[in-house]
Amino acid sequence: MNVNKKVLCLTDIENGLEPILQEATNTSAENMLTLQSYGAAISHPYGEIMRSVIIAIYQEDVEEIFVVGTKDKKSSTGHVRTQLEIKKDKIQTLDYLFQHCKPEFFGGTVDEWLDGNSSGAIEKSVEIIRNHPLVPSYVKVRGLIVNPKDGTSSIVDVPVTKTDQVYPDHCLSR
Known part of the structure; x- marks a missing residue:
């Protein structure tokens, strides 16, 4: 266990993940920061969640970031979908916009966007963080799937593809 390494975990609103995350990331409780949001997905490279990630990197000297999804979770958005x-x-x-105006909208449908906890959401969030111009290159960014029921975890391999673009295509037209 690297006692000096600071780790940031972007997680879903799920209780009891800390022990699993400490073991999976090989990090002590004192060096682990947790940022919780519904779905643990970054839907925009310049949104509030990404802002919090960047501030944590610089203020807390974060060296590694894990975007954490949970397995076998009952959909917390079921009631919302019923109302919708x-x-x-x-x-x-909105589904039409999601399908034709990417990358501003995360997911292919409103249901996917509301769920935000799939491995595709984790991969997209990892890419957004890795390719963000304000995230230093020394910060490792990885995806992690945990199963709170049995305490298991697995790393989500997201190939490193450095792009200089974190803006929607329509913003770059000159």
Whole structure:
């Protein structure tokens, strides 16, 4: 265990993950920072979650970031989706935008965007953090899937593809 290494874990709103994360990341409780949000996904490279990640890197000297998803989790968005069923015409419009205006919208449908906890969401979040111009190159960024029921974890391998673009394509037209 590297006693000096600071680790930031971006997690879902899930209780009891700390012991699993400490073991999976080989980090002590004193050196682990946890940033919780519904779905643990970064949907925009200049949104509030990404801002918090960047501030943590510089203020806390974070060396490694884990975007954490949970396995076998009951959908916390089920009630939200039931309420949204009433607004089917608006959801159809949003689904059209999600499919045709990427990368501003994360996910292919409103349901995928609301869930935000799939391995695809984790991979996309890892890419956004890795390729962000304000994230230093020495910071390691990885995905992690944990199963709170049995305490197991597995690393999500996201190939390193450095791009200089973290802006939507339509913002770059000159």
